[in-house]
Amino acid sequence: xxxxxxxxxxxxxxxxxxxxxASGLSIIFGVTRIVNFAHGAFYMLGAYVAFTLTExxxxxxxxxxxxxxAALAVAAIGVLVEMVLLRxxxxxxxxxxxxxxxxxxxxxxxxxxxIWGPDDLVGRRAPGFKGAIDFFGQNIxxxxxxxxxxGPVVLGVLWLLxxxxxxxxxVRAATQDRDMVAALGVNQKWxxxxxxxxxxxxxxxxxxxxxxxxxVNHAMDLRVIVEVFVVVVIGGLGSxxxxxxxAVLVSELNAFGILIxxxxxxxxxxxxxxxxxxxxxxxxxGKPEAPVRRTPGxxxxxxxxxxxxxxxxAIAVLVVAAALxxxxxxxxxxxxxxxxxxxxxxxxxxxxxxxxGLASFGHAAYFGLGAYGxxxxxxxxxxxxxxxxxxxxxxxxxxxxxxGFFAVQxxxxxxxxxxxxxxxxxxxxxxxWVSVTGGDNGILGVWPEKWAASPSHFYWLSLxxxxxxxxxxxxxxxxxxxxxxxxxxxxxxxxxAVGINGKRIQWTAFVIAGTVAGLAGALFAYLKGSVxxxxxxxxxxxxALVMVLLGGVETVxxxxxxxxVYKALNIWLVSQTDWSKxxxxxxxxxIVVAFPKGIVGTLEAxxxxxxxxxxxxxxxxxxxxxxxx
Amino acid sequence: MKLTVKDLNSxxxxxxxxxxxxxxxxxxxxxxxxxxxGAGKSTTFRSIVGLVENRSGRVMFxxxxxxxxxxxxxxxxxxxxVPEERRIFTDLTVEENLEVGRQPKRPGAPQWDxxxxxxxxxxxxxxxxxxxxxxxxGEQQMLTIARTLMGNPSLVLLDEPSEGLSPKIxxxxxxxxxxxxxxxxxxxxxxxxxxxxxxxSDRAYIIERGRICFGGxxxxxxxxxxxxxxxxxx
Numbered sequence: 049x050x051x052x053x054x055x056x057x058x059x060x061x062x063x064x065x066x067x068x069x070a071s072g073l074s075i076i077f078g079v080t081r082i083v084n085f086a087h088g089a090f091y092m093l094g095a096y097v098a099f100t101l102t103e104x105x106x107x108x109x110x111x112x113x114x115x116x117x118a119a120l121a122v123a124a125i126g127v128l129v130e131m132v133l134l135r136x137x138x139x140x141x142x143x144x145x146x147x148x149x150x151x152x153x154x155x156x157x158x159x160x161x162x163i164w165g166p167d168d169l170v171g172r173r174a175p176g177f178k179g180a181i182d183f184f185g186q187n188i189x190x191x192x193x194x195x196x197x198x199g200p201v202v203l204g205v206l207w208l209l210x211x212x213x214x215x216x217x218x219v220r221a222a223t224q225d226r227d228m229v230a231a232l233g234v235n236q237k238w239x240x241x242x243x244x245x246x247x248x249x250x251x252x253x254x255x256x257x258x259x260x261x262x263x264v265n266h267a268m269d270l271r272v273i274v275e276v277f278v279v280v281v282i283g284g285l286g287s288x289x290x291x292x293x294x295a296v297l298v299s300e301l302n303a304f305g306i307l308i309x310x311x312x313x314x315x316x317x318x319x320x321x322x323x324x325x326x327x328x329x330x331x332x333x334g335k336p337e338a339p340v341r342r343t344p345g346x347x348x349x350x351x352x353x354x355x356x357x358x359x360x361x362a363i364a365v366l367v368v369a370a371a372l373x374x375x376x377x378x379x380x381x382x383x384x385x386x387x388x389x390x391x392x393x394x395x396x397x398x399x400x401x402x403x404x405g406l407a408s409f410g411h412a413a414y415f416g417l418g419a420y421g422x423x424x425x426x427x428x429x430x431x432x433x434x435x436x437x438x439x440x441x442x443x444x445x446x447x448x449x450x451x452g453f454f455a456v457q458x459x460x461x462x463x464x465x466x467x468x469x470x471x472x473x474x475x476x477x478x479x480x481w482v483s484v485t486g487g488d489n490g491i492l493g494v495w496p497e498k499w500a501a502s503p504s505h506f507y508w509l510s511l512x513x514x515x516x517x518x519x520x521x522x523x524x525x526x527x528x529x530x531x532x533x534x535x536x537x538x539x540x541x542x543x544x545a546v547g548i549n550g551k552r553i554q555w556t557a558f559v560i561a562g563t564v565a566g567l568a569g570a571l572f573a574y575l576k577g578s579v580x581x582x583x584x585x586x587x588x589x590x591x592a593l594v595m596v597l598l599g600g601v602e603t604v605x606x607x608x609x610x611x612x613v614y615k616a617l618n619i620w621l622v623s624q625t626d627w628s629k630x631x632x633x634x635x636x637x638x639i640v641v642a643f644p645k646g647i648v649g650t651l652e653a654x655x656x657x658x659x660x661x662x663x664x665x666x667x668x669x670x671x672x673x674x675x676x677x
Numbered sequence: 678m679k680l681t682v683k684d685l686n687s688x689x690x691x692x693x694x695x696x697x698x699x700x701x702x703x704x705x706x707x708x709x710x711x712x713x714x715g716a717g718k719s720t721t722f723r724s725i726v727g728l729v730e731n732r733s734g735r736v737m738f739x740x741x742x743x744x745x746x747x748x749x750x751x752x753x754x755x756x757x758x759v760p761e762e763r764r765i766f767t768d769l770t771v772e773e774n775l776e777v778g779r780q781p782k783r784p785g786a787p788q789w790d791x792x793x794x795x796x797x798x799x800x801x802x803x804x805x806x807x808x809x810x811x812x813x814x815g816e817q818q819m820l821t822i823a824r825t826l827m828g829n830p831s832l833v834l835l836d837e838p839s840e841g842l843s844p845k846i847x848x849x850x851x852x853x854x855x856x857x858x859x860x861x862x863x864x865x866x867x868x869x870x871x872x873x874x875x876x877x878s879d880r881a882y883i884i885e886r887g888r889i890c891f892g893g894x895x896x897x898x899x900x901x902x903x904x905x906x907x908x909x910x911x
Contacts, residue, residue, distance in 0.1 A: 214776060214779075217769065217773045217776045217777060218777060220766070220768060220769060220773075221766045221769055221773075221774075221777045223768075224766050224767065224768055224769075225764055225766065227728065227748075228760070228764045228766070229777060230747075230748045230749045230752075231726060231728065231748055231749075231752060231758050231760065232752060232777055232778045232780075232824065232825065232828060233749050233752035233753040233778075233780050233828050234749055234777070235747075235749045235750075236749065
């Protein structure tokens with residue numbers, strides 16, 4: 049019994065930090081409507097800065113002072129980020145905001161390694177809380193008791209701040225209607241900045257307080273951000289009480305899950321989140337938001353199929369690409385195959401995101417399922433390669449059919465988070481189900497058969513399938529199904545009113561996208577000769593998002609260009625610099641701020657303008673697309 | 678002149694909404710902006726306070742050009758705005774809603790505080806702790822006006838204050854607007870309802886398809902039944 053009580057208390061202590069970080073994220077989202085992916089990075093920075101300060105200054109004063117000063121210093125960095133970066137993207141679609149803050153996370157990850165080195169750092173114990181307290185033969189670290197008390201204290205302070213101060217009233221008002229607050233004479237800019245500063249302060253404090261419990265390392269940001277996403281989604285985005293309750297719930301699930309279901313401890317939390325989202329999509333303490341029309345891009349240009357000339361040009365480009373094996377060596381061909389595979393992956397996400405309006409943050413799950421499908425069929429069933437390539441993606445289809453059914457019930461940020469959670473479930477299964485998937489060691493020795501084994505043959509195979517995938521998806525875009533999908537994206541209510549079953553259309557699109565991603569994964573397994581859990585990890589999902597964004601969200605096939613440029617750049621960068629994440633992160637931030645239309649979108653806009661100015665004054669379409677609600 | 682608007686043009690995306698709007702409001706005057714649904718009344722107000730991004734023209738308030746200021750700066754200068762859709766903060770109590778609107782005292786402008794406003798709108802005084810979401814439409818309309826008055830404005834843009842209210846509440850609204858005028862607040866009130874406008878206004882403009890097509894005193898408007906019938910649905 050005593051053991052369970054101690055386990056419970058350990059859970060509560062973990063909840064304290066999680067609550068600090070989650071409440072910060074929630075407060076920021078409430079007012080600015082930005083889901084701050086970089087919140088984990090600020091948490092990590094808080095821990096690193098606190099480590100340095102507490103090492104430098106001795107004594108109790110040095111320790112506690114160091115913790116607070118670290119949180120303040122990181123908050124100051126947060127203010128800088130808000131003023132320089134976020135102020136430029138408050139009016140961008142949420143996907144851009146998520147990506148910009150993710151780019152920031154990548155940069156911070158490399159920066160901390162640059163400054164503090166790659167090794168884990170073990171910090172000081174907290175003065176006055178070094179010992180443990182005996183509880184019926186079980187030890188409870190006294191620092192844990194301190195954290196258990198701290199959580200509710202912070203909750204109380206935040207409550208007072210929001211209920212009893214003018215600033216709190218303004219923040220609550222802005223959470224509901226920020227334009228109206230401005231129309232009453234309040235300077236939104238500073239309100240946003242101060243809210244962001246408070247949120248980052250809480251995250252950094254959460255990180256700093258972890259030093260006596262855990263080693264500081266440069267991967268703690270992603271670990272915490274996934275947990276924090278889960279917490280705010282369960283608790284309800286924007287609700288502080290919700291963040292507290294959910295932080296306790298998640299921490300206890302972790303603490304007891306590991307005892308009761310050691311095999312599925314990681315996915316237990318995600319299962320709870322999925323259930324909560326399905327039953328109460330806005331979280332336990334959140335409020336349902338009015339359905340708003342959200343276009344993934346900034347403006348909607350009318351899409352049209354390629355003209356005859358453009359088709360010829362596309363075929364010419366394909367022919368040139370197919371001629372590559374006659375001039376290039378094996379390394380280039382392998383890179384070429386990889387790029388072709390990522391073209392397939394990127395267009396599948398683009399189809400879901402741009403055509404369907406559903407920005408998935410876990411698309412790698414279906415890529416990875418396809419890869420594992422092939423690996424399992426090839427290694428266990430010993431099927432021939434053609435059969436594996438045809439059947440492997442079906443695992444992606446199956447996963448997309450199951451998860452997609454739940455995911456399309458939601459939209460916007462919640463859709464993104466649910467898909468992320470599903471991807472983490474799939475990743476956890478691959479990671480933990482060692483007997484089947486090999487766990488972290490993956491499945492090795494998945495090699496193509498002789499006819500496809502040479503780099504040039506495999507390149508032609510990948511290129512051919514990529515071309516086929518792009519053509520088929522384009523045909524779907526301009527089919528009645530594609531029209532219905534776009535109608536549902538642009539106005540769910542109106543399309544419903546003309547008899548379109550929006551959810552089923554979106555579900556179908558999700559399954560199509562998942563299957564095509566699975567195909568890409570199947571090829572990838574053969575290219576690498578192995579599969580690993582990382583083939584379905586978060587970073588791969590984000591890679592796909594960046595490819596789509598880079599190509600242009602509003603275009604029909606921009607993802608093709610986005611995938612080629614991004615993948616080539618990525619491979620080149622990794623070979624050139626040790627700080628590829630820093631460069632890549634800066635690159636992502638730059639695109640979001642400077643070229644939100646992406647490469648193809650920017651080109652299209654440029655050509656459109658030229659065509660318009662050259663043709664005689666045609667009557668301007670006085671459409672009211674943007675004012676329509 | 679308290680407020681002078683010249684050559685105001687506004688756009689929503691590619692659509693041109695307002696065409697060369699010109700308005701003048703004198704010190705302490707109540708001016709009605711009349712027009713049918715969709716004529717451009719709300720867009721005119723939103724453009725004046727800077728809530729429409731794509732606009733051109735001049736807005737002079739108390740002799741100062743405020744055309745290029747952000748919304749909050751215009752409002753802080755004493756130009757209050759009461760939106761059409763009320764936009765009460767439903768999670769906040771009556772007192773908290775008023776708190777959001779509170780601004781420092783401004784020399785020369787009429788001063789308001791909670792107690793004075795509760796005298797003007799006695800209903801509100803009886804529900805200080807009630808969340809805005811649990812109030813009737815009429816009470817919400819009073820609260821939006823009171824909330825804007827907490828900023829001690831010298832001029833208020835009132836967007837369709839009588840819309841959707843019962844005749845009894847409309848009467849109270851007339852009294853409240855006249856009381857505001859008595860305190861020295863200049864008011865521009867947009868209306869579809871000519872009878873309501875006649876009860877409170879000194880002068881009127883008629884707006885139709887984004888253009889001002891009449892300006893004059895209420896008596897002048899009454900002398901032109903043709904204008905009235907052409908541009909206002911009665």
